[in-house]
Amino acid sequence: MTGSVRTRRRSIHRQTGTGLLFVAPFTVLLVAFLLFPLGYAFKLSLYRSTLIGGDVFSGLGNYQDVWADPEFRQGVVRVVIFGLVQTPVMIGVALIAALMIDAITSRFTKFFRLAMFAPYAVPVAIGALMWGYLYSPDLGPLHADLLTGPLALISMGNIVTWQWAGYNMIILYAALQGLPREVLEASRVDGAGQLRTAISVKIPMISSALVLTVIFTIIGTLQFFTEPLLLQPLNPGTITNSYTPNIYAFYQAFSYQQYNYSAAVSFALGAVVFVGSYLFLFFARKRSGLQ
Amino acid sequence: MTTLTKDSPISIPSRGRHSRREGDLGRPRGPGSVLSYAVLILMFGYFLLPFWWILVASTKSNDSLFSSPALWFGDNGLIDNLREVFTFNDGIYLRWMLNSAFYAAVGGVGATVVSALAGYAFAKLRFPGRNLLFNVLLGLIMVPATALVLPTYLLLSRAGLVDSIWAVILPTLLNPFGVYLFRVYANDMVPEEMLEAARIDGASELRIFRSVALPVMRPALVTVLLFSIVSTWNNFFLPLVMLSNDRLFPLTVGLRTWYRTATINSGASVLFNLVIVGSLLAIVPLVAAFLLLQRYWQGGLTVGSIK
Numbered sequence: 058m059t060g061s062v063r064t065r066r067r068s069i070h071r072q073t074g075t076g077l078l079f080v081a082p083f084t085v086l087l088v089a090f091l092l093f094p095l096g097y098a099f100k101l102s103l104y105r106s107t108l109i110g111g112d113v114f115s116g117l118g119n120y121q122d123v124w125a126d127p128e129f130r131q132g133v134v135r136v137v138i139f140g141l142v143q144t145p146v147m148i149g150v151a152l153i154a155a156l157m158i159d160a161i162t163s164r165f166t167k168f169f170r171l172a173m174f175a176p177y178a179v180p181v182a183i184g185a186l187m188w189g190y191l192y193s194p195d196l197g198p199l200h201a202d203l204l205t206g207p208l209a210l211i212s213m214g215n216i217v218t219w220q221w222a223g224y225n226m227i228i229l230y231a232a233l234q235g236l237p238r239e240v241l242e243a244s245r246v247d248g249a250g251q252l253r254t255a256i257s258v259k260i261p262m263i264s265s266a267l268v269l270t271v272i273f274t275i276i277g278t279l280q281f282f283t284e285p286l287l288l289q290p291l292n293p294g295t296i297t298n299s300y301t302p303n304i305y306a307f308y309q310a311f312s313y314q315q316y317n318y319s320a321a322v323s324f325a326l327g328a329v330v331f332v333g334s335y336l337f338l339f340f341a342r343k344r345s346g347l348q
Numbered sequence: 349m350t351t352l353t354k355d356s357p358i359s360i361p362s363r364g365r366h367s368r369r370e371g372d373l374g375r376p377r378g379p380g381s382v383l384s385y386a387v388l389i390l391m392f393g394y395f396l397l398p399f400w401w402i403l404v405a406s407t408k409s410n411d412s413l414f415s416s417p418a419l420w421f422g423d424n425g426l427i428d429n430l431r432e433v434f435t436f437n438d439g440i441y442l443r444w445m446l447n448s449a450f451y452a453a454v455g456g457v458g459a460t461v462v463s464a465l466a467g468y469a470f471a472k473l474r475f476p477g478r479n480l481l482f483n484v485l486l487g488l489i490m491v492p493a494t495a496l497v498l499p500t501y502l503l504l505s506r507a508g509l510v511d512s513i514w515a516v517i518l519p520t521l522l523n524p525f526g527v528y529l530f531r532v533y534a535n536d537m538v539p540e541e542m543l544e545a546a547r548i549d550g551a552s553e554l555r556i557f558r559s560v561a562l563p564v565m566r567p568a569l570v571t572v573l574l575f576s577i578v579s580t581w582n583n584f585f586l587p588l589v590m591l592s593n594d595r596l597f598p599l600t601v602g603l604r605t606w607y608r609t610a611t612i613n614s615g616a617s618v619l620f621n622l623v624i625v626g627s628l629l630a631i632v633p634l635v636a637a638f639l640l641l642q643r644y645w646q647g648g649l650t651v652g653s654i655k
Binding site for chain 2: 068071073074075076077079080082084086089090094097153154157165166170171172174176178182183186188190196197222223227231250252276279280290303306307316319323327330334
């Protein structure tokens with residue numbers, strides 16, 4: 058931090074120009090593809106299109122309709138239940154795998170890490186399509202229809218687990234690898250076994266990484282869309298056009314041209330996800346004392 | 349879940365942060381580790397099962413798909429399948445593949461450049477509105493991308509841009525999470541003294557960025573680039589909504605139309621073997637990319653969880 062006052066002032070002046078130049082493309086994109094669409098969706102959701110009067114302001118009327126809409130409600134209940142089951146199952150699988158490969162390091166675990174992460178590289182649409190074949194009564198190994206009734210949601214949960222558990226495992230494993238060696242050593246000296254160390258020392262110490270994986274999972278499950286849309290032709294009776302809120306919004310807009318209603322659905326869903334993830338983050342941070 | 353959570357957390361291999369714990373290698377192995385191995389091997393089979401299935405299924409003709417065991421080989425139709433997938437419907441599959449590659453390359457490189465510039469500026473340059481803008485970014489980082497697809501579609505359709513490559517590329521250039529990660533990385537890894545020294549030597553800010561900061565930020569650049577390319581290649585919802593001309597489809601949307609037609613007609617017009625070989629070819633480049641660039645994602649995402 059040396060240099061005369063004048064050089065310093067000139068440097069700050071130049072930094073201003075360059076700084077503005079560097080953030081300009083990002084700012085334009087942020088406004089054009091985030092702030093503006095967000096505002097536009099909100100505005101749309103406050104109007105109704107009528108046959109004679111054109112677009113009419115209706116205040117929160119669309120939201121009242123959405124709230125009272127049984128199809129929307131069923132979809133919300135479905136993704137919430139899905140999230141409540143899916144999150145612990147998938148994060149559990151990821152955590153168990155991460156703890157085991159952290160405890161036993163060998164050539165096999167290195168290979169295992171790759172295998173478990175590989176599904177992440179598969180496009181979600183194609184992952185759903187592959188499992189769709191495995192679930193098919195004609196082509197699948199079980200020769201049973203795994204996409205009827207309540208079984209459908211479980212089968213789709215399996216696709217999500219397959220696709221994302223490895224990704225979460227990598228996050229958790231990296232956190233485990235970053236733990237200070239002395240603490241683990243101390244736990245071993247105290248006579249704690251591998252299991253005990255994992256439960257009482259390792260898991261609490263990687264709580265921030267766990268919180269992160271849980272948040273990403275919740276956000277993802279509430280927005281559940283691609284898997285049910287892809288598998289819909291296999292069983293349109295079970296996977297309806299209002300199966301999840303996102304699918305509902307999609308069909309409202311692109312099959313029925315109900316843009317205002319669709320905007321209200323996706324804005325409401327977006328608000329729930331947004332507020333929910335911040336609340337979760339807030340409380341999780343408070344409880345675990347993270348910064 | 350949806351591919352549109354494009355703000356996928358990105359691993360930044362940070363130097364020295366995770367030093368390997370050497371003691372792991374020489375640990376005694378007890379019955380616990382035998383159980384661990386058993387569980388791991390079961391999981392290993394589970395995660396690789398669909399890959400095995402698609403490899404085997406790709407070698408079968410459409411008839412054989414129905415008549416042979418699902419997880420074992422039938423007749424040998426791989427060559428025919430490959431020929432058919434590239435010639436069916438005037439070779440539209442190749443077109444989809446090139447589209448995917450183009451969107452992924454332009455979108456991935458573009459998103460990385462935009463994020464790197466902004467992240468560096470937020471970390472290392474002083475300019476008016478910096479904190480305000482960064483707080484706006486932090487506040488909006490959790491806005492679910494799927495909520496934005498419909499209004500973006502309506503806005504772009506007013507601008508006459510839907511059903512064009514721009515409708516797919518422009519929205520993918522915005523990656524708030526990438527900006528955040530570059531800011532953290534630049535903050536931790538680019539020493540202030542180096543920048544000061546270069547300034548005193550009279551180097552322009554642009555030059556400092558290029559010759560001092562960029563080389564230091566290279567691991568982050570590769571990582572963000574890898575994840576941006578993958579998320580664009582895997583993108584489904586955005587192109588599904590934006591495009592109606594099938595000559596512009598990426599692989600994900602194109603294969604879905606084949607799959608739908610095949611399923612609805614029980615394989616009468618488009619054949620299942622085409623969908624299967626098409627899917628296999630669509631995942632090979634990405635799995636290969638992840639295998640080759642292991643060190644850029646294996647370090648794991650720690651930045652997001654620590655900060």
